[in-house]
Amino acid sequence: MSDAFTLGLFYTIIRPEEKWILEAAQARGIPVERLHDESVTFPLVRNGFKADLVLNRSVSHTRSLYALRFFEHYGVPTVNPYDVVSLCGDKVLASLRLQEAGIPTPRTVVALTPEAAMKALDEVGYPAVLKPPIGSWGRLLAKVDDREEAEQIIEHKTALGSPMHSVFYVQEYVAKPERDIRAFVVGDELVAAMYRTSSDWRTNAHLGGETQSLEPDAALTELTLRAAEAVGGGVLAVDLMESGDGLLVHEVNPTPEFKALAGATGVNIAARIVDYAAGVAAR
Template sequence: YDVILERCINHSRALYTLALLNAWGVRTVNTAHVADVCGNKFTTTLALIGHGVPCPRTLIAYTPESALEAIETLGYPVVLKPAVGSWGRLLSKINDREAAEAVLEHKTVLGSYHHSIFYIQEYIAKPQRDIRTFVVGDETICGIYRVSEHWITNTARGGEALNCPITPQIDALSRAAAQAVGGGVVAIDILERPNGEMLVNEVNYTMEFRNSIDTTGVDIPGKVVDYVLRVGKGEV
């Protein structure tokens, strides 16, 4: 094969397959490195911080006691997330100590790997929306607002997609985030503080765009295919 485009939404299958293909010398979009970094919120955050990309304050804890300490260090409200996950699932907005103690107890009793690592992030009081941009190679091709009255704005959770004009600020932040994780074809989730400051929340390496093609008027799959062909020819 000259190049393979990975579109599997199962992270483990995608990562292992990409690692195998890359070990064989097969070009892939994206690479195993990008999948490895983006498939875990902790490693994504490390990559963003390491490249000077602004992101929400984040703490990691491994026990309920240290998680509670981390939560109170950040200050209420906070958002508790699984380190590995997507589509806005298993997120908790924790507003006070009683809620923190209850959620931490529940996660401890559940006992699985996903509940044993506490990824704790400051809550950003965004304006009932976040921004998702789509980066292909070194170009931010388009973006959407994901609008919801609920604090979780994912379209998978009922958020409405509206076109988001790509300003120079959004473009620079999106491309910086993409390069921080290794480049390729990625979607960048951006949060806005009340003062207008923008922060990168997550980077998605198997980006979904069903609700974004008509919304933006951009042929997203066509842009992706053009980039993949360039990778296959060794042009990028």
Template sequence: MEFSMVCNKLSWEEKSIVETAKSKNVKVDIILNTTYFVDLEKDNVANDLVLQRSLSYVRGHYITAILENFGHTVINSYECSEICGNKLLTTIKLLKANIPTPTTYCAFTKDSALKALEELEYPAVIKPVIGSWGRLIALLKDQDFAKAILEEREIMGNIFQKVYYLQKYVQKPARNREQYVRRDKVPRDIRIFFIGDEIVAAMNRHEMQGDWRSTATRGARAVACEVTSEMEELAFKAAKVVDGEILGIDLIEGEELMVQEINHVSGFHALAHSTGKDIGGRIVDYLIEKMKK
């Protein structure tokens, strides 16, 4: 048995997949998106099944399109990556399916964004429609700060920075000063890892002091959490909406439990460490079952 895996480089997650596959006598053909090129009339990937693990959204998205055109099965699919890789498209899908998600506005100029923020009310959050790891996300505390951030985005070269994705700031649980200082209860969100039709692991990501974001790659503390029936229901609905097979689903607790984002290429180092679950092994097992069919 053999499958291909597209990635930027062999990070911890990709190494765990390769090592587990080797232990199960499964070969992995590594395709680095930094060196990959192709004649669009000639397929140069031998395996039918391809696992997409590109950190670069654009490279991964278009390589997936190319491979699917040649008839390969790619996990996750082009359609799934198109939705999950774009926060605006994800929000539209969630709202259409009546899945709770934070209140979100969209604007396309600085002036219209400022008017939207007046209606949304401060504090609010601005996020790039395409991006990950909490980069270029800003907490807009007031109009003066919003103007400064928006003026900066106006002169950026990336056209997607001029799509102003504005979200209501959600007060997370345990946002209490004394609890924050003691570090016994710290504001958090929830990451659920979904494979096939099963939740394989979940964790709370607790904010760091001095940073309102709770991104594990930025140092947020990861702690295993129990999956409630409400979490499970939301995760399954979210996975169905994007037609995803291997997903990292982010939930946030406000006045109600909501889906924040859906990640089609999800890191799982912190999740594996905090839960003790062999996520790489579960991914390989899923791919083996796909290859048997």
């Protein structure tokens, strides 16, 4: 591959995923410019960085958004683009986009005050799930079993005083097997999928959920690719649940980890990401 293409890696720490990305780039003869999100600066006029395309691997949603907007301002393509990360990083906006695209999702009601949040929970019914509009890794989620518990949780969130806790994203609790599905999309292809199983209602692998490779059937593939396309496409992890009415998409992650998925499936996801990034840079 030509040395004319330099890949920028915008990152927070070098986790296994970033290590594999660096190895995949090296194997393809692609130079990598490391852009550490704690040290890089962004003048209004592009400074001396060399990257022709930037792959975002920052764990900070806020840093990602500002950085991606600057890269866009400089005329440098990114994976994923600012618009995709901005949309998927906000559960409210992502839910709206998925609903507009006809993607089946859990019933969701959004409230802007504590009083309206109690009303939203009554509308959805108990048990319900209360989520921050921005966040990942299963953090700050609460399964709410009754009105008394809801009042306590909402009072606590209000006392925190954070803007993140002033918008209440209320979702139905979906009765499902003790598992969910993570499907990983690169471009227009579902490259790997797995079950995440846990006795806890949250099945995130980093919270201890067990993983098992899954061979996607036509229905899973079709829904996953539709969901990815609805939010703008790119490198995305689509999380789905098996409900009594069929598959539901409950989240699309725009900067996904894939250590557990690669381990469960044996798929070289990092290589697929690097190849996709090179293709975007060549457009």
